[in-house]
Amino acid sequence: MIKVDKLSFSFPQKELYTNVSFTLEEGQHCAFIGTSGSGKSTLIDILMDPERYLFEGKLEIDPTCKMGHVSQFSHLDKSKETTVFEYIGEEFNRIQNEINAILAEMETSSDMDALLEKYQMALDAFDAIDGNDFESNIHKKLNLADLMKLKDARVSDLSGGEFKLIQVMKEMLRKPDVMIMDEPDVFLDFENLNALKNLINAHKGILLVVTHNRYLLNHCFNKIIHLENTELQEFDGRYIDYNFSLLQTKIELQELTVAEEEEIARNDNIVNNLRAIATYNSEASRGRALKARVRFQERLEARRLKAPFVDIKQPNISFGMDQAMEETTVVSVNNYRVAFDELLLEHVSFEIKSTDKVAIIGPNGTGKTTLLRDIFNHEHDSIEIHADAKVAYLSQLQGEMLQGSNTILEEFIDAGFKTYDEIRAYLLSYGFEGEILHQKIDSLSGGEKNLLQLAKVSASKANVLLLDEPTSHLDTYAQIALEKAIEDYKGAILMISHDFYSIVNGMDYVLIIEDKTIRKMSMPAFKKMIYARHFDKDYLEVEQKKKSVEMKIELALKNKNFELAKGCIDELEKLIKLL
Structure with missing residues (x-):
């Protein structure tokens, strides 16, 4: 449905992407993750309106693809007196009114061919949103989110979280082939967050959702798209499995890196010895040996492992105090x-x-x-x-x-x-x-x-x-x-x-x-x-055990105890299967 191939884009002050590629296909509910400022929202803007951006690479979107979008920042027109039901059904009412207007025009017009073509297009649009069952579908969505009580409420009276959910329902009922949502979970309370989880899991089309919410990440997605340090990688599977895969790779890379550093150190000693010898022995063979070793060293440095997705640097947040207070x-x-x-x-x-x-x-x-x-x-x-x-x-x-x-x-x-x-x-x-x-x-x-x-x-x-x-x-x-x-x-x-x-x-x-x-x-x-x-039953206990094992692995890696880390990985895999 959507294919991004070797896309590169930058602002004057910042490079965002270098040759990133991914696809969005039928049946995929994708979580789009990455550190703050890595360019997730900009990439969504490019997908929604490619003509606005000068990028390199290819962006292929099926010409029949209907896109839906829920923005990170929603603006509610407080002057509108629309009810929730009317707001969600705006597309349905617009098409229905258009059909009625065409039928009325047919009664007096002589240009029936043009009107019949318009009529058929309006009927096709009506069918595309399942118009005959539209009112029933609104009720189903409201029930799924446990918001039927708001059906007749004014949209202007909704909380921010309630309005966000209503926006999600409205877009889903338009039946887009690909629906893109940018942090739809921000500021949602526990009940509304659970409602969003239900809406996501019940949606039949392709989803691409920018989110950092760990509850949604662990319960809603079957594909991960991870953007980091101008690069991107795809993972088919759950977020919890993706993190497990990253941790496995981290152990392997750190073990290889230690071995590489030891090899580089040994080669450094050889190069230094050859240089020392070259100061008092000018034989050509000595010079060739030195150059060969230097070239070997350069190759070692060039292939030193780089893992932008494996070892992402956390910010060092720390709260200190000028004056501690006694218990009071x-x-x-x-x-x-x-x-x-x-x-x-x-x-x-x-x-x-x-x-x-x-x-x-x-x-x-x-x-x-x-x-x-x-x-x-x-x-x-x-x-x-x-x-x-x-x-x-x-x-x-x-x-x-x-x-x-x-x-x-x-x-x-x-x-x-x-x-x-x-x-x-x-x-x-x-x-x-x-x-x-x-x-x-x-x-x-x-x-x-x-x-x-x-x-x-x-x-x-x-x-x-x-x-x-x-x-x-x-x-x-x-x-x-x-x-x-x-x-x-x-x-x-x-x-x-x-x-x-x-x-x-x-x-x-x-x-x-x-x-x-x-x-x-x-x-x-x-x-x-x-x-x-x-x-689910026992979820929290298993989650706590999982976190404890992950901390053991981090400590083992810090101490370069790779055997202990690998043993803990086996334990962690068993816990993840329970989740």
Whole structure:
């Protein structure tokens, strides 16, 4: 259906792809992965509108291929009074109205041939979207996503997550041959994320989905397309099997690399000895031996293994503090209430201690972000902040904490750094170096912007962190690095998140929004709740064992104990089969 062959493309300041190739074929649900800023969204734009881009290579799209697209950033027209059912059925209503208009025109027109041709084209378009069953199909999609309750709701009243799901349904009901979605999971709560999983798995056409969500990656796809360091590779199979394959390759490559380095070192000694001899022995044979050895050394260096997909560098996220606090209450919320057009929260009371790590969870649109912003601004009578608390805030609205017209360097001068050299050294650990430091923040990907926010939060040396969806847009490598930073942090964290893994791996307990108020829930109770709703029997236990074995492998590789690593690989393979 779509074939990309040796495609190369670059912006003036950045090379994105070098001779990348892949295909999209019938029956494939493809996850499109890669680190932030690697060019995934741009490649999608090229697929959707090739005429806009000057690229090298071939892009072959079947001329009969009907494309569907759900953008990373959705914009809702709040002035529209359309209901959810009417919004999803816009294409159906448009074609039906066109058919009725043609039939009306036939009653008075003498040019029947042209009208019959238009009529047949409209009927074909109607059949292509299964028009006779369109209303029934809308109901099926709404039921699949457990959103039938929203059928008659105004689209303008939907939460961001609900609107994203409605967009996905609307595109799927157009029956595209290839449907492309760019991070459709961002900001979805647990229930809506599960609804998206159901919609993806029930879809019959080809799917290409940019996502970093580990829940979707582990449950929805039968092909992986991985873009990294201007190169791309395809893998037919599940994401969990792809990661296993990468780990196997990593062990093999590291073992070979150690052997190569030893061979290069031996050859270095020979070359050095021959050079030393050549200083006092000028025989031609000695010179030829030296040149041969140097050429051999150059060949060794040239074939040194390069593995851009195997050993991807994680950002080094680290949260430190200027002033640690003794065990005390740092945030106190007492009888908090917030309402806009309707009541969101009331009778909310809780305390955060100086070392607590707490997640706020609840459906989209229930006031979580408003609460976190009110704590940060400290302008609400029902909120008290300890005098020694230094608070840093990461916003899910990236423009709230980052000045889009600034370059990265300018943003961090504003953040209190004194010299550009100091900024360069600091941001290197977050993966920002070279020309990208001179780019405007508006030109960065969503993941890069979130990494910058994390870098600013870290630079603040705060002892209380308020994090609103910190994993959104982050690639899986950065998500894992963030989890480690949270685990190592000694201060207090209050985090809004719908990412199950981040909560389970880093939080002490959760605050759950129910019936317009908040109650405390222990981590075992939270796991049990999510386990019952979203995971197969024993999934979480096997996942934890898998993570433990993976850590053993990483440690074995660090110590160059390849035999131990290979033994653990066998153990890991058995666990993966259970998943």
